[in-house]
Amino acid sequence: MALSTLLISLLVTSVIIYFVSKASWRVGAILNFLIGIFLISYVFALHTGTTSDLGTLFGQKLQLTWTNASFYFSAVSLMVIVSVMLFAIKWLDSQKYPAAFNMFLLMMTAGSLGVFMAADLVTLYIFWEIAVLSSMLIVPMGKKESRKAAVIYAVMSASGTYMYLYGAFLAFQRYGTLNISEIAKQMVSDPSTGIKAAIFLLLASAGIAKSGIFPLHTWLRIAHGNAPDAFSAVLSGQLVKLGSYVLMVTVAVIPSLRVFANIPFYSGIPATNYFLIALGATSIIVGTLMAIKQDDMKMLIAFSSVANGGYILIGIGTMDPMGFEGGVLHVFNHALAAAVIFMAFASVVYRTHTKKISELGGLIHKMPITFLAYLFAIISLAGIPPMSGFISKWMIYQALVRKGMFITAFIAFFGSIGSFLYVFRPLAGVFLGQLPKKYKDVKEVSPVMWIPMMILVVISLIIGIWPFPVLQPIESMRADFGIAPMVKISDPDHWLIRGFAGNWNPVLVFNLFLIGFIIAYILYTMFPRSKKVDLLAPHKEEGTPINIYTGGEYIYTPELYHYNTKFYAGFERMYEKHPSWEKVLGMLAKFFHDLGEWVHGWFFRPSPSAYAFWVSLTILIVFWVRW
Amino acid sequence: MKERTIWEQIADSFRSRSIWMLHYCTGCGAMELPPTMTSRFDMERFGVAPMATPRQADILLITGYLNTKTLRRVIYTYEQMADPKYVIGFGSCTINGGIYFDSYSTINRLDYYVPVDVYIAGCMPRPEAILEAFNYLMEKIRKGEADGWKRYRENYEWYKQNQIRSLGEVYVHDEFHE
Amino acid sequence: MAAYKALFNLVVAFFLVLSLEGIARKIMARIQRRIGPPWYQNFIDLFKALSKHPFSNGWIFDFGVLMALGGALATAMIIPMGSITWTPFPNSDNFFVIMYLFAVGALGMAMGMVGSGNPWASIGVSRALTQMLGYELPYLIVMSSVIFFYKTASIHKLIELQRGGWNLLVMPLGGIVAFISLMGMLGKKPFDIMIAPAEIASGPMVELSGKYMGLLHIMHVFSVFVEISLFVDVFLGGGSFGWYLVKFVVVWVLAVMISSVLPRFRIEQMLKFYWGVPLGLAFLNALFVLLGWTL
């Protein structure tokens, strides 16, 4: 099947799915899932270099091509989407509009695949809009505030896309082509730095808006927080990665190091890239600090997505072989981790109907599998070894240290340690600790919901131990873009990952951890067996105190003895009075709103006299002009 | 008394050299602990160290009189300690009620409610006496004679009965009663 | 061969640090004009704890303790002890790998302890993580400048490259900052905020009884080993096994002596402290390294 046929038939199928789902949404969801499985197998069978035409515009061919980058991004996206599709088969019964959800989910899949395949700027734009619009229509299916969330999402996205379109036409006007690789070639020989930089930044702004990089990050919190719960997994795990893709296209496909060789800023990195890196660093700070103090667990991870988008941008922006690979690998890691985390939260919300950390606690006793999925996902998100998340962070650090970018490195370290802080909050507040009595009858979610989470967790774990299947496509991608193609980072023959500063062997590290764990277990079994303390005793029988250290006090309401609000109070106090970018944007919005209000009030004043005045004025004008 | 296995003997000798204590400071006797801990008498040289919670502690120090309200906490705390655990009764109040023997709300004999391994007589006992008690307790542990925790387990019914008789039924279960 | 070396690491770490901890108690006692416990007191404490009949607060509590000990053991197995001869895995002793593998143990401990269901543990963990944010940042900046300077993050290579002179003398600012961070890592006195026994009932350890206490004590032993070994290897030039031990003891004794005369910080005082002078010095050090102004 040609690529264009595939995409168009997917779009058509999504409408069919809608009508099927109207009859029975479950059949629609299962069909969706099967289509997803088919897409995965299709993607893995495609050969790079396959192209197909879509039509012509301004005498320019609109084309789709299949490159290594398309393969990598499509595979990651599909992994996330398909698992959410499987998750949705059960989860949708808590939703009001399952049919529309199914349709838009498939449409969005088609749109994002189109983005990854697009060979020219306009095709990219078209599919981009399909993906954005269909996802925008899913967002308001969530709770109360979601409508506003969808509007904010649309506005932010649009502001990015219009800049992108402007950049695209600027490029078309100057170079007479829309094809990305053609543009890249011509840009290298273009002498005018100003226009090149303008095109570069305008194109990048779409990615900045989409992946929630600093000045345009505010939609992420609102949209992720209020979207239907399972869809947040797609938003954060997959849609945000469209932004990373566009950023990668602007930074790497257009060889920014060569294009902007005349404006080096620091350590061989051009000023334009450095500008992006600075934005990425700012988003790490903003994302981390804001994530630490959120009470809404979905918004917490939404801010963490802002921070991780910053990592990806920093990694790619350095255009260093390690940094680039780290950044691109981070796309994979963050996609998987965020998807699992949001699915775990969706399971929690599905059972408890709240997403406030302060209202939850102790769910490990009731939902142990969801807990495990969340646990492994945060290990990956925080970048701790046995999981894959560590590898990409390691690579990004290597690049930053090699380039001597200490301030950026400082921010990256801050984000990394800050991520320990914020991922621990839901762990402690939602899953561990004391179970509130009102949740004593909560049950684990059905296997249809936890199997997709577990699959992603296992993939992430396996890649953490044996990362070469993912590193090799990235390496070939890097060779395509000509970023130091000589340097080999992954060395599967010796089981090593080679950095500029020393190597390491992921298999060995995992085995050491395993041996350590086994030694610990042997020690554990050698000594006297422990007596179990039943933490759920107060739930089983009214009038039993909790049997933990309470300073001798008898406590019968376990939720009072649970610490989940203001978890890092000491630290949060230090930046309570922070300036808020969201407020600035809010003020701007208010200004336009007031302006509209004023115009509205002036022209459409509801009083009859004003009405008569306007009518007569109109009549006068009409007569005066004598139509 | 049952013969101890060789492992138990070794464990007991370790236990006797390392005593982590939880001091339940309700009575006046608590005043004597700071000098015992600090430079003047330095109980750390015997391996005695203060601990923060009952889970970590080996001995429970009852430093003086107990009224019915605090007795409940003491029993709760004692049951939260990990076996083997020892109790030291501090001062005459724990032995026979001391000067509060006829008070309406204090209990007279600690031994009825939790098993006491060592009593320290005096009102209040000086740090020297406390150190002496520690040494005596260590000796008992080493010999395997400090078996209060076993007695508590074996005669649990009897202790429970005493506790309920003295404390009475609790009708309202919440944070303010008991 | 590597396996034997790794095992040797563990044995050395266990006996060395446990006796040093006893010695630390002795030193502390002498500074406070007491006699203090014998140097082997910590061995007795450890075995006593292991011999008790403990309570377990659920499977995550057990799992967290095992994960903590497993992570610490794994890290202790990678650490080079002073020279290439005592480097078990020369291909994986990357600094960042060590730092993050170390975090596995910390995460396991935090998870298990909060899993005990006691809010004091949560408060302790929140303090511990905040403290991590404090001391890691200056430390990592200093380490980045070291790695930038020597162009390698492999610990045994760093040791070899210090033949000419100890890193402490090459970049003294970095060495001082690293030592201050080390104090935070060890959780020694001004920075023992997370286990403050009087305020938050020893924080994360509040529910630990018997063997859980013992196993986490063993974990702590290996953590101390890793932390001080990193400092000795990276800043004091490692050295032959004997020299390595001497340096280890000196660093430890210094840390103990400083800690025994200081009171405790509050949590935000700690953050302000670390993000003030040490972080500034760390950046200054990085600047010097960038400009090539090293001694």
Ligand code: SF4
């Ligand atoms: S024995 Fe004396 S000193 Fe001790 S508690 Fe009773 S009255 Fe106070």
